[in-house]
Amino acid sequence: QKEVEQDPGPLSVPEGAIVSLNCTYSNSAFQYFMWYRQYSRKGPELLMYTYSSGNKEDGRFTAQVDKSSKYISLFIRDSQPSDSATYLCAMRRAGANSKLTFGKGITLSVRP
Amino acid sequence: DSGVTQTPKHLITATGQRVTLRCSPRSGDLSVYWYQQSLDQGLQFLIQYYNGEERAKGNILERFSAQQFPDLHSELNLSSLELGDSALYFCASSPRQGANEKLFFGSGTQLSVL
Numbered sequence: 511q512k513e514v515e516q517d518p519g520p521l522s523v524p525e526g527a528i529v530s531l532n533c534t535y536s537n538s539a540f541q542y543f544m545w546y547r548q549y550s551r552k553g554p555e556l557l558m559y560t561y562s563s564g565n566k567e568d569g570r571f572t573a574q575v576d577k578s579s580k581y582i583s584l585f586i587r588d589s590q591p592s593d594s595a596t597y598l599c600a601m602r603r604a605g606a607n608s609k610l611t612f613g614k615g616i617t618l619s620v621r622p
Numbered sequence: 623d624s625g626v627t628q629t630p631k632h633l634i635t636a637t638g639q640r641v642t643l644r645c646s647p648r649s650g651d652l653s654v655y656w657y658q659q660s661l662d663q664g665l666q667f668l669i670q671y672y673n674g675e676e677r678a679k680g681n682i683l684e685r686f687s688a689q690q691f692p693d694l695h696s697e698l699n700l701s702s703l704e705l706g707d708s709a710l711y712f713c714a715s716s717p718r719q720g721a722n723e724k725l726f727f728g729s730g731t732q733l734s735v736l
Contacts, residue, residue: 544724553624553712553727554665598665606719607670607678610655614664 513537516599516613524621529586533599533613536580540601540611543575545584548596548615557597558584589620625649626728628713634734640701643731647694647715653677654696655725656688659710671696672719703735 516533523529531545542561546554558573560566560582566573572585582601586593598615602608625648635641647654656668658681667680671690682688685703690696700707710730716723 546727551729553626553714553729555624555727556724559724600665609667609670609678609680610725611667612665 514599514601514611514613517616518614519616520619521616522619522621523589525589525591527589527620529584529589529593529618529620531584531586531597531599531616531618533582533601534580535582535601537601537603537611538577538580539603541604542602543573543582544600544610545571545573546598546600546612548598550595554598586618589618591620591622594619624726624728626713626715626726628711628728628731630731631729632732632734634736635703636736637703637705639703639735640699641703641733643698643700643711643713643733645696645698645713645715645728647696647713648726651715651717651726652694653716653719653723654690654694655714655716656682656696656698657712657714657727659712659730660708665712668698670719677719700733705735708733708735 545558547557548554563577570587574583596615596617599613627646652673659665668682670678688698712730714725714727
C-alpha cells in the first residue's frame, strides 16, 4: 500500500461547479498537510497548508484534514477555467529531515 | 515565478551518458530538494541539502549524485543513463530545514534519454 493515495482522475467539471479532491494516507505520523497546484510544464506551487486536523479557508479554496480517518480534502468553490491544472496532495512528519510525500496528482479540467 | 531557477529546461541525451542538472534556490533559502516526476511514479523525493550538507535521502539511485555549493546552488548528476531515467526533475528550496517549511519549486528539467 502506498503511503499516500490520491484519486487518479482525470476530472472534468463545468465552470461554477464545486470540486472535491481527496487523498488518503496510511502513516499516522504525518502532521503537515499541503495541496500543490501544477500547471502544464510548470513546477508545483503551494496552494494550501494545514497543520494537523481541521479546516483552512483561503478565498474559493478550503482544505480539510481528518487525522482520525487519515483523509484530507481540497474543495474549490465556483470553479474557473483557470483552475484547470493537476492538484497534488502532500504531507510530511514532524522533524527537520522529514521528506515531503506526494500523491500522484489528479488532473482537473474546468469547462467554460 | 517561484524564484527557483533550473537549467537547462530540456535535455535530450543517449543511454549510457552523464548529465548535470543545475538549480539556483530562492535568494536566502538554505535548503534544496531534488524530486523526480514521472507518469507512473508521481513526484518522488531524491535528496535534500541544507547549507551545503546532505540532510536526507530518498529513492535516489547510486548512479545519481548531488551536491550543494557554498553559493547555495545545487547540481544533480545523473550517470550511466537508462531509458527509464527519462522524467521531469524538479528542484525546490525553502528558507530553513524543518517539517513546517514550505517548498518552492522550479519549473523543472525535462530529461529525455533515447
